[in-house]
Amino acid sequence: MKIDVLTLFPEMFTAVTESSILGKAGEKGLLDIRLTNIRDYSTDKHHKADDYPFGGGVGMVMLADPVFGAMEAVGARGKKAIYMSPRGKILDQPMIQELAGEEELVILCGHYEGVDQRILDYWNMEEVSIGDYVLTGGELPAMVLIDSVARMIPEVLKSSHAALDESIYSGLLEYPQYTKPRQYRDMHVPEVLVSGDHKKIHLWKFEQSLLLTKERRPDLFARFLKEEHSLSKEEKKILEKILELDA
Ligand code: ADE
Numbered sequence: 001m002k003i004d005v006l007t008l009f010p011e012m013f014t015a016v017t018e019s020s021i022l023g024k025a026g027e028k029g030l031l032d033i034r035l036t037n038i039r040d041y042s043t044d045k046h047h048k049a050d051d052y053p054f055g056g057g058v059g060m061v062m063l064a065d066p067v068f069g070a071m072e073a074v075g076a077r078g079k080k081a082i083y084m085s086p087r088g089k090i091l092d093q094p095m096i097q098e099l100a101g102e103e104e105l106v107i108l109c110g111h112y113e114g115v116d117q118r119i120l121d122y123w124n125m126e127e128v129s130i131g132d133y134v135l136t137g138g139e140l141p142a143m144v145l146i147d148s149v150a151r152m153i154p155e156v157l158k159s160s161h162a163a164l165d166e167s168i169y170s171g172l173l174e175y176p177q178y179t180k181p182r183q184y185r186d187m188h189v190p191e192v193l194v195s196g197d198h199k200k201i202h203l204w205k206f207e208q209s210l211l212l213t214k215e216r217r218p219d220l221f222a223r224f225l226k227e228e229h230s231l232s233k234e235e236k237k238i239l240e241k242i243l244e245l246d247a
Pocket of ligand 1: 084085128131133135141
């Protein structure tokens with residue numbers, strides 16, 4: 001997947017794009033992230049990228065011309081273009097899944113108080129927010145989007161199941177995990193996990209996921225109950241037992 005990022009602060013990205021899983025995905029050629037500095041496309045002699053808003057108001061607005069120049073330089077025409085903005089649709093797993101199906105993405109990071117609306121209109125940009133809070137710019141949100149989309153690309157994660165098995169993906173939060181040693185200080189790993197009984201282990205994990213989801217995310221739990229699931233007899237029993245706790 002190729003992702004063009006248009007930003008006034010390209011240096012913010014390298015720690016994320018060159019490390020860990022995203023770094024490896026880049027080396028393997030699964031992910032090609034290209035950073036473009038919008039200021040390089042300013043035709044102004046001071047490399048100006050923003051100006052005061054017409055009609056007044058606080059802060060500065062990103063100029064159309066440098067962004068248009070950068071969009072044209074990366075060949076954005078016809079590609080899926082995203083503008084990171086607290087006004088946008090909130091990023092969630094279904095949206096991430098859909099974006100992971102794109103071959104190319106262009107992401108514009110705003111700064112100051114926003115960008116000239118004509119940029120969004122002309123380039124048919126989809127506005128995407130990462131949550132109901134306001135950051136100082138679109139760079140961190142763009143990194144969140146890139147990370148979450150990249151891990152859904154086949155082969156980016158070590159195990160192809162890893163992304164599917166987890167939390168929100170199957171509609172439930174993840175069960176507690178343990179690793180060595182079996183006893184740490186006076187805390188023990190739940191006996192079932194070292195029992196070697198794979199069926200029992202699976203059912204324990206399922207039960208823990210259900211309990212955690214019910215307690216922390218009743219919205220996800222209610223959705224899980226509404227959906228169709230092909231549960232085994234034992235899984236059904238566990239679910240019924242948990243539902244009986246309320247009765
Ligand atoms: N820019 C500033 N805040 C943002 C947010 N919450 N999501 C996306 N872009 C933003």
